[in-house]
Amino acid sequence: MNISTFDLNLLRVLDALLRERNVSRAAERLALSQPAVSNALGRLRDLLDDPLLVRVGRAMQPTPRALELEGPIRKALRQIEESLSEGTRFDPAHSRQRFTIAMTDYAEMLLMPRLLPRLAELAPGVRLDVRHLTPRLPAEALEKGELDLVLGRFEALPPRFTGSRWMSETLQVVACKGHPQLRQGLDLQRFLELRHLWVHGGQTRGMVEQWLGEQGLVREIVYSTPNYLQAAHIAAGSELVAVLPTRLAHYFAGLLPLELFDLPFALGPFHLDVVSLELRQRDVPLQWLVGEIIALGDSA
Known part of the structure; x- marks a missing residue:
């Protein structure tokens, strides 16, 4: 494939489709029309000679080829985004960022009643999605970009992750x-x-x-x-x-x-940490959110 003639915007569409497994939701994530996303998917299928997503009942399931591409494409898009945003100012008041965080119901109860009013004041357009924390660090979900942060207790972190102390508890x-x-x-x-x-x-x-x-x-x-x-x-x-x-x-x-x-x-005592990928230390919006969470942990 000749990369010089490949529309790199199609990779954003494929990333959104693999995240959402739904054309309408992918279109909403990208702020595009549903026909535009369907057209992009058709172009991707022709270029890559693979159906990429196939309908199974009411859901769309990725093909083995799509799953093979998912991680590298998401990593590349994240690195491009971080490179372009490096040195730029993050304006939370006008941000439409969406963050996905995994935590226990206990951590959610401690954090969210204080974080949400703070975000409503400083970053009213920011959206948070909370997922339930599994018994093990969801490393794959963090690496794929399905999760931005994890808040929990971990005895040791692999080198590719970094943790910041949120609070201590007995x-x-x-x-x-x-x-x-x-x-x-x-x-x-x-x-x-x-x-x-x-x-x-x-x-x-x-x-x-x-x-x-x-x-x-x-x-x-x-x-x-x-x-x-x-x-x-x-x-x-x-x-x-x-x-x-x-x-x-x-x-x-x-x-x-x-x-x-x-x-x-x-x-x-045991300690709760905010964990993210080491590669995302230069992700300005994410680090802003980490700072807000840590500040509230100190006063919990």
Whole structure:
């Protein structure tokens, strides 16, 4: 293929189509008409001699050739964008940027009630899309540009990623008021005898399990969930106990019939970081958003 005759704008269309898997949504993302995007897709199919996206039911699925091109094209477009924007001034007040962030419901509860009013004041055109944080760092989604940021707890990051400290947190035990096994308080033996609800919060192994394992101890986990907010309601309505972040525990103790107990063993704080690709350190709009998030974490 002769690159000198290839319309590079078609790559933006292909990137949008692979992100959205829908012609109408891709057109909206690109601020183009639906016929213009359909025409561009037809040109791409002819140039690359591949259907690229095929309809399966109501959805469009990429072909193996399209999936092969997705990562390199997205990386190239991002590098071009960063090179062109380097040294330019970012004006949040007039930005129409869209950012996609992965986090737990707990981090979302802490951050968004304070970040959204801030954005409404400084950057009313900016849009945020939040995805649920999986138990592992979603490295592939960050590299493909499907995610801009991840906010969570990670013990180690691969070299191609960078993390900025957002906030530190401790843990407490929550139980329903009048829990029959906790009338005399909570010590280690009683903690091990209780039936537990575990919120994995984007982790494959929690701090409590790590400490217990080092001591050769095991607690009985009868229910696990990725949802911090639901855990407090379950604990309030049952005899299951949960270990929750202290800020969340105190918040729900003011709303639900819950009692709070300190852990019967010493655990240090854990830290939540804002993680992005190292390559995007020069992405001015993204780094502006990171700065806003970190500033709110310091005051959480």
